[in-house]
Amino acid sequence: MRNESWRRQRRRNCVLCSNNKMQKKARHEHQKSRQDKHEEPPTKRRRLSDDTTENQSKTHEYRLTIPERQAARSVAHFQHLNPIEEGSYGFVSRARETATGEIVALKKLKLDPLRDGGFPVTALREIQCLTTAKHRHIVDLREIVVGEGSDVSDVFLVMEFLEHDLKSLQEDMQDPFTPSEVKTLMLQLGSAVEFLHDHWILHRDLKTSNILMSNQLLLGATAYDSAIDIWSIGCIFGELLLKTPILQGKNEIDQVTKSSPQSNLEARFSNLSEEGTSLLRSLLNLDPDKRTTAKQMLSQPYFNELPRAKPTAMWPTFPSKAGQEKRRRLASPHAPVRINGQGAEFNDMGLTK
Numbered sequence: 001m002r003n004e005s006w007r008r009q010r011r012r013n014c015v016l017c018s019n020n021k022m023q024k025k026a027r028h029e030h031q032k033s034r035q036d037k038h039e040e041p042p043t044k045r046r047r048l049s050d051d052t053t054e055n056q057s058k059t060h061e062y063r064l065t066i067p068e069r070q071a072a073r074s075v076a077h078f079q080h081l082n083p084i085e086e087g088s089y090g091f092v093s094r095a096r097e098t099a100t101g102e103i104v105a106l107k108k109l110k111l112d113p114l115r116d117g118g119f120p121v122t123a124l125r126e127i128q129c130l131t132t133a134k135h136r137h138i139v140d141l142r143e144i145v146v147g148e149g150s151d152v153s154d155v156f157l158v159m160e161f162l163e164h165d166l167k168s169l170q171e172d173m174q175d176p177f178t179p180s181e182v183k184t185l186m187l188q189l190g191s192a193v194e195f196l197h198d199h200w201i202l203h204r205d206l207k208t209s210n211i212l213m214s215n216q217l218l219l220g221a222t223a224y225d226s227a228i229d230i231w232s233i234g235c236i237f238g239e240l241l242l243k244t245p246i247l248q249g250k251n252e253i254d255q256v257t258k259s260s261p262q263s264n265l266e267a268r269f270s271n272l273s274e275e276g277t278s279l280l281r282s283l284l285n286l287d288p289d290k291r292t293t294a295k296q297m298l299s300q301p302y303f304n305e306l307p308r309a310k311p312t313a314m315w316p317t318f319p320s321k322a323g324q325e326k327r328r329r330l331a332s333p334h335a336p337v338r339i340n341g342q343g344a345e346f347n348d349m350g351l352t353k
Helices: 002-037 051-061 121-132 166-172 179-198 227-242 252-258 261-268 274-283 294-298
Strands: 078-086 090-097 103-109 141-146 155-160
Touching: 078 103, 121 141, 121 155, 166 227, 179 227, 179 294, 227 274, 227 294, 261 274, 274 294
Parallel strands: none
Antiparallel strands: 078 090, 090 103, 103 155, 141 155
């Protein structure tokens, strides 16, 4: 009886031991299957080429470089030479940088904190546009300087100095620009306007004088786009050809009545070629949506006609009003004459012997 109970107990223990082994084996297989499912993919072999350097260079291309802050220089570094003009937003004068002797244009901004509620938005917009618009045919903003002493709140824009403005230059010229010179000016103007429009900048005030006004604004438009500058380019084109404003009205009503030049272009610009007339008509189209763009203007057949645009190196020089230069008069040459039977010679300044 005792032996029988012992055998039963032993048999029970063997069954339990067998069950434990089976459970351990099942757990082990389950863990192994889970590991197989979540096993990391094999790592790729590293290429012998310098991928790290290549990735670093790509990362460097998109890195934003912020210039170090530095205090603005004082206007005392510039010597005032002479005033040039007063504009709506500032006074422009000619100045010389004392350290280098370079001639620059110095624009003193008109600031009225009480009126503007702080620094004027117009000045901020001008600075932002000039900082963005780095182009060979757009005036270069060199730096911003401040006043000194009690005038430390004054702000000046230091820009490259240009000897002429187109309006005053035309007033001093006896004859209008030649066709080749007109093409050069139009290509330069079109290139600059194309750059501005590509950077989402509208000039809105292109002119050789303050007389020219864009047609959409006269008709009361509150929304306008780059076509407003194209209209101004057309007005400048006509003024270069005739040496006088083509749409000069006494007031806004008179201006509107004269803003329909399409009908008599051939009569007014009889010396202009057919391609030139077509370009002028596309610039002065009354429908802004139908005007050409600055990019399209530069590829017009008019610029491929003879005479071609004159290289700037071949342009004549003119005395600078802004630089207070005066036109020099050369003595007219004279024919040789005889004095007491002896020969006489003349140079450009008169009798020599």
